[in-house]
Amino acid sequence: xxxxxxxxxxxxxxxxxxxxxxxxxxxxxxxxxxxxxxxxxxxxxxxxxxxxxxxxxxxxxxxxxxxxxxxxxxxxxxxxxxxxxxxxxxxxxxxxxxxxxxxxxxxxxxxxxxxxxxxxxxxxxxxxxxxxxxxxxxxxxxxxxxxxxxxxxxxxxxxxxxxxxxxxxxxxxxxxxxxxxxxxxxxxxxxxxxxxxxxxxxxxx
Amino acid sequence: xxxxxxxxxxxxxxxxxxxxxxxxxxxxxxxxxxxxxxxxxxxxxxxxxxxxxxxxxxxxxxxxxxxxxxxxxxxxxxxxxxxxxxxxxxxxxxxxxxxxxxxxxxxxxxxxxxxxxxxxxxxxxxxxxxxxxxxxxxxxxxxxxxxxxxxxxxxxxxxxxxxxxxxxxxxxxxxxxxxxxxxxxxxxxxxxxxxxxxxxxxxxxxxxxxxxxxxxxxxxxxxxxxxxxxxxxxxxxxxxxxxxxxxxxxxxxxxxxxxxxxxxxxxxxxxxxx
Amino acid sequence: xxxxxxxxxxxxxxxxxxxxxxxxxxxxxxxxxxxxxxxxxxxxxxxxxxxxxxxxxxxxxxxxxxxxxxxxxxxxxxxxxxxxxxxxxxxxxxxxxxxxxxxxxxxxxxxxxxxxxxxxxxxxxxxxxxxxxxxxxxxxxxxxxxxxxxxxxxxxxxxxxxxxxxxxxxxxxxxxxxxxxxxxxxxxxxxxxxxxxxxxxxxxxxxxxxxxxxxxxxxxxxxxxxxxxxxxxxxxxxxxxxxxxxxxxxxxxxxxxxxxxxxxxxxxxxxxxxxxxxxxxxxxxxxxxxxxxxxxxxxxxxxxxxxxxxxx
Numbered sequence: 001x002x003x004x005x006x007x008x009x010x011x012x013x014x015x016x017x018x019x020x021x022x023x024x025x026x027x028x029x030x031x032x033x034x035x036x037x038x039x040x041x042x043x044x045x046x047x048x049x050x051x052x053x054x055x056x057x058x059x060x061x062x063x064x065x066x067x068x069x070x071x072x073x074x075x076x077x078x079x080x081x082x083x084x085x086x087x088x089x090x091x092x093x094x095x096x097x098x099x100x101x102x103x104x105x106x107x108x109x110x111x112x113x114x115x116x117x118x119x120x121x122x123x124x125x126x127x128x129x130x131x132x133x134x135x136x137x138x139x140x141x142x143x144x145x146x147x148x149x150x151x152x153x154x155x156x157x158x159x160x161x162x163x164x165x166x167x168x169x170x171x172x173x174x175x176x177x178x179x180x181x182x183x184x185x186x187x188x189x190x191x192x193x194x195x196x197x198x199x200x201x202x203x204x205x
Numbered sequence: 206x207x208x209x210x211x212x213x214x215x216x217x218x219x220x221x222x223x224x225x226x227x228x229x230x231x232x233x234x235x236x237x238x239x240x241x242x243x244x245x246x247x248x249x250x251x252x253x254x255x256x257x258x259x260x261x262x263x264x265x266x267x268x269x270x271x272x273x274x275x276x277x278x279x280x281x282x283x284x285x286x287x288x289x290x291x292x293x294x295x296x297x298x299x300x301x302x303x304x305x306x307x308x309x310x311x312x313x314x315x316x317x318x319x320x321x322x323x324x325x326x327x328x329x330x331x332x333x334x335x336x337x338x339x340x341x342x343x344x345x346x347x348x349x350x351x352x353x354x355x356x357x358x359x360x361x362x363x364x365x366x367x368x369x370x371x372x373x374x375x376x377x378x379x380x381x382x383x384x385x386x387x388x389x390x391x392x393x394x395x396x397x398x399x400x401x402x403x404x405x406x407x408x409x410x411x412x413x414x415x416x417x418x419x420x421x422x423x424x425x426x427x428x429x430x431x432x433x434x435x436x437x438x439x440x441x442x443x444x445x446x447x448x449x450x451x452x453x454x455x456x457x458x459x460x461x462x463x464x465x466x467x468x469x470x471x472x473x474x475x476x477x478x479x
Numbered sequence: 480x481x482x483x484x485x486x487x488x489x490x491x492x493x494x495x496x497x498x499x500x501x502x503x504x505x506x507x508x509x510x511x512x513x514x515x516x517x518x519x520x521x522x523x524x525x526x527x528x529x530x531x532x533x534x535x536x537x538x539x540x541x542x543x544x545x546x547x548x549x550x551x552x553x554x555x556x557x558x559x560x561x562x563x564x565x566x567x568x569x570x571x572x573x574x575x576x577x578x579x580x581x582x583x584x585x586x587x588x589x590x591x592x593x594x595x596x597x598x599x600x601x602x603x604x605x606x607x608x609x610x611x612x613x614x615x616x617x618x619x620x621x622x623x624x625x626x627x628x629x630x631x632x633x634x635x636x637x638x639x640x641x642x643x644x645x646x647x648x649x650x651x652x653x654x655x656x657x658x659x660x661x662x663x664x665x666x667x668x669x670x671x672x673x674x675x676x677x678x679x680x681x682x683x684x685x686x687x688x689x690x691x692x693x694x695x696x697x698x699x700x701x702x703x704x705x706x707x708x709x710x711x712x713x714x715x716x717x718x719x720x721x722x723x724x725x726x727x728x729x730x731x732x733x734x735x736x737x738x739x740x741x742x743x744x745x746x747x748x749x750x751x752x753x754x755x756x757x758x759x760x761x762x763x764x765x766x767x768x769x770x771x772x773x774x775x776x777x778x779x780x781x782x783x784x785x786x787x788x789x790x791x
Contacts, residue, residue, distance in 0.1 A: 039657040054371050075377035087368040092390045098369075101386060102376035114741050128527030139376065155654060158526030158683045159729040163737045185657040186686075188731035 001065050003028045003051065003078060003147045003179060008060035010046055019058070020046050024204055030146060033173065033180045035190035035197030042200050044183045045083065048151045051181070052080035064146075075102055077146035081153045085132035089124045095132075096120035099139050109138050112168045129156030134165060141172060147179040154189070166193055215467050222464045226279060229457065233276020239266060240273035240426040252445050259445035262438065267431075271450045274428035275457055277421075278408045282461075285342055285411075286403040289350035290396055296350070297357025298388070301365065312358075315351045323348050327410055328419045341420040345407045353399045357392060364391055394469065401465035405458040412454060428454050482514040483646050483677035484538065485553040490701075491533045493546035507533045507546070509701035509748070512772075515694075517645065520668055520678040522688035522709075524726075525698030528744050531681045535650040538679070539574055540564025554646070569594075573639040575632075575649040582623040582631060589619030592638040608637040612667065629660045636667055640676075647671055648679045653687060665691040685712075685726055694778070697723050700742050700753040707778040719775040719785035722754045752782070760784060 005026040011019040020043040028034055038044055049055040051062055053069045053076060062069045064077060082088045089098045099105055099120060113134045119127055127135075133153055140148065148169070154162035170193065173180050182193050190197045244264040252259045258267035300311045318326070327344035334340040364370055370387050378386070408428075414420040415429025423430055428450055435446035491508040508530035515521040525531045536542045537552060540561040552559045554572070564572065583591055592605050609618055612633040618626075626634060632652060639647065649668060653661040665680075669691045672678045682688050688695060689712050697705045697720065704720045711717035715733075718724045728736040740757040743749060749756055755765040764783055772779045 039659055053375060054368075073377075076375040079375065080372075082368065088372050090367075090369045090373075090387050090390075093386065097386060101373055101378050101382070116741065130527050142376075144377075156527075156683070158524075159685055159726050160738050161526055163729040163735050164739070166735070167737045186731065189735075192731045192735045 001030045001077070001146050001179070004063045004066075005051060006061050006063070008047070008050060008062070009058045010043075010050060010055065011058060021050070021057075022204075024060075026051070026203060028147060028179045028181055030179050031173075031177045033170075033182065033194045033196070035194030036181060036183045036200070036203065037185065037187055037190055037197055038183075038200035039185065044200070045151055047203075048080050048149045048181070048183065051147075052076070052078050052149055054080060075142055075144040077144055078149065079140040079145055079147070080149045081133070081136055081140060081151065083152040083155055085129060085136045085156070086124060088136050089132060091124050093123070094120065095122060095124065095127070095135055098124075099135050102139065102142060105138050106141075109141050109172075112171075113138050114164060130158070130161050133157065137165065137169065145176070145178060147181070148173070149181045149183075151183045152185070154184075162189075212471070215471050219464060219467045219471065222460045222467070226457065226460055226464070229272060230276045230279045233272040233274070233279075236269040236276075237273050237426065239269040241265070241424070249443060251443075252449075258449040259443075261434070261443075261446055267445065267449060270426050270431050271428070271453050273426040274431050274450065275453055277425065278411055278428050278454070279404075279457065281338070281342055281345070281411050282404040282407040285345040285349065285407040286400050288342075288346035289403060289407075290353060290400040292346075292350040293353035293357055293399070294392065294396060297354040298361055298384075298392075300354070300358045301361030308358075311354070315355055318348065318351045321348075323410065324413065327414050328417070331414055331419050336420060337422060338425075341411050341414055344414065344420075345410050348410075349403055349406060353396070353403070356395055356399065360392055360395060361388060364388055398465050398469035401461060401468055404461040404465075408454070408458060408461070480516060481556045482553075483517045483555060484513075484515040484559075484679065485551070486511055486513050486534070486537075487551040487553075488512060489534075489537065489548070489550035489552055491530070491537055491542060491546055491548050493543065506701060506748070508537075509753075510703070511550075511698065511701065512703045513696045513706060515646070515677045515679050517677045518672055518675050519693040520672045520680055520691050521694045521696060522685075522692035523679060523681045523696045523698060524683065524685045524688055526683055526742055528700075528742055529698040530701040531683075531698055532650055535574065535648050535679070535681055538564065538646075538648055539568050539572060541568075570642050571644055572646045572648065573642075573644040575635050575639045575647060575652050577651050577654065581635065582626075584623050586622070587619065588621050588623070588626070588634055592619075592634070592641060594638075604641055608641040609634075612637050628656060629664070632656070632664055633667070636664075640671060644676055646677045646679065648681070650681045651683070652680075653682065653684065661687055662690065686730060697726070700744070700748060702753055703781065704754065705775075705778065705780040705782075707775065707780070711776070711778065716786075717776070719773070719778075719780035720754075720782045721758050721760055723780075725757075 005024060008021050008024040009019055010021045011017050024047065036044060046055070050057050053062065064072065069076070069078060089095070115134050115138060119131055119135070124132060133156060154165060157165065169180070172178065182190060184190055242265065247256070247260050247264045248262055250256050250260040256266055256268065258271055260266055296311050300308045326348040330344035330347055331340035334343045364387065370383070373383055373387060411420065412427070412429035412432065415427050416433045420429060421427045431450045432447060435443070435450065438446050489508055489511045490506065492504055492506045494504050511530065511534060513521065513523065523531050523534060533542070537548055538559070542548060554563070554567070568574070589605060592608065593601050605619070606616055609616070614630065614633055614637065618634070623631060647668070653664060656664065665687065668678050668680060680688060680692060689709055692709045695707055695709055695712065696703055697707070699722050705718065705723045707718060707723065712727060715724050715727050718727060725738040728734055729738065738757060743753055743756070749766065751766040751768060752758070752770045755761045758765065762784065770781045770783060772781050773785060775785065
């Protein structure tokens, strides 16, 4: 499969604000791991949201195998992992409900991510960012998943936690042939995780 | 270690207030017969041991009349607050989810209803529905849903922007499950607190409409009727006819307000008391 | 030189509501020891749940009411009671919090930094503090929503250091900043230390901490496991505790090696060394009693068999 973005333009709906993205193009194949390194404030998070279909572009298209992403019903094959996982889970829901909102989760995934059974009985405010991130990853790793967009996902984690979840994600990506977009400001991390890394300017041209 | 436990005391107060209101409501329901029984051998008694609230010019027991009146008021209050909360939930959610012309139409109706003074609207609806119990209920229910509907609509609109809700949609969660899992739990505390805080409004409005003569018929022992009748006797020095029923009404209203306040404290996650 | 801050066997626990009305007592910090010297940046590093934010709260005397603190906490050689902390905080002991969320959204920056005080000398002081962090006088009239993330953090520092504090506590001041912005921010902390203040830099980001810190205190499950000069992290051999070594090996540039398992939490803390269940060099002795500190090269570590662990 191939995830493509063509001529993406986006601006926040504030009068006179300059576009965050203008004419951006992008492509990612299954099994490919692409690193994106750029300073903050340039619109990396916006790009990820657009690619995952969470925001609609002002102009341009996001295509999955040539079909617009918005036409896919049910579980979206492109999933986004947020930098701040606390925003991506419902604060009033116990985490078991959050984890299984799209259906039951493979116990091997829970095991691989080191998710403790006791976390699932709690509310998001009672877990740390790193623990919530593990749950968000488990929630996204459904059978229908093809592309995973990782927006600074290990910024909240300590070094060992970071190594743990990346090791697990890389194994999963390998086994399932996932395409990964990895956004990080940590070049050493990108080098470890990704086959190829590009800068922001390369993406825009 | 703190010995004082806020969550526990809140819960206790909540239960106590609820029990008191329930007791009044049940007792009043059982006393309706007595409230109407006249006995001219005991006319105009001031409060005493046998009749703590005294008796009126027809020898009716004022305690029984007060309780029966409050009971009727509470039942009308529960009914009307329930109806208006349901209307608010449905219209508010429809508004926010469908958007477009449905939203515009409902918003316009909300503005319209809010623009008319409550008491006037209640009187008009009550008369149109033939007064009596149903007139008052319809009047109070149909005039009180607006502010809550507006709150619900705003809340749903805001929730729709929340990242976790957008994520849930991309995870393929169905619309019904979305409503049940993510919308209702967020709306429930607002709705419940709004509902309980609406009781006192409803009760006061019922009493005032009845007092003004546009509500319940004079033979029913409603608190508004009791108060209205007692007005004529105040000048004759029969203070107990107005004082006790009036105080009881204030007490019931205060209890409901307390109940609403406590329920909101207990339900709101922001005050999760650590 | 007297350390500006000393914690010895500090523990903080708190009671919390469980399901319904039940309450449980949870240990937050169990046995934390550290010293912070004036003129130095002391980094306190631990993963989430290691109790590092509680340390900041304890130093500032702002622990929640349902908590209980035991052990010794000395500021400038004298015990730091919550009352003394209350008298000193905002003047001698200051906190640099996480981000713009800690600024009052309805108040302009100027009055917020001045904290209600008036007078020409306060105004100049405020202007100087802003200027020091590259913020012009026009910043005073801005509201927090008009600040960028980096600017908001500089405002927070300016606000904290206006009165020349002796101890600066920074609790995770960098998340959401890219490497360059974070580096700039950290150089300000280094600058404060160079001027004689003690800086306690609390973070989960060891790599970032190493760019400015003189000393690193490694926390694990609410305990200090190692106190080591920052140079110790240059090589794996400079570290004595197997957890610190595992941190070093997990850095992307040092091999990105995974240590399996999770930090124990709350009530299921093991007997003896908390790290023992994950330790590759664990021996039966590790599971019993208190683990004492041993002196290491320029620091100390809480391990019975330091430096003996070898990883294949």
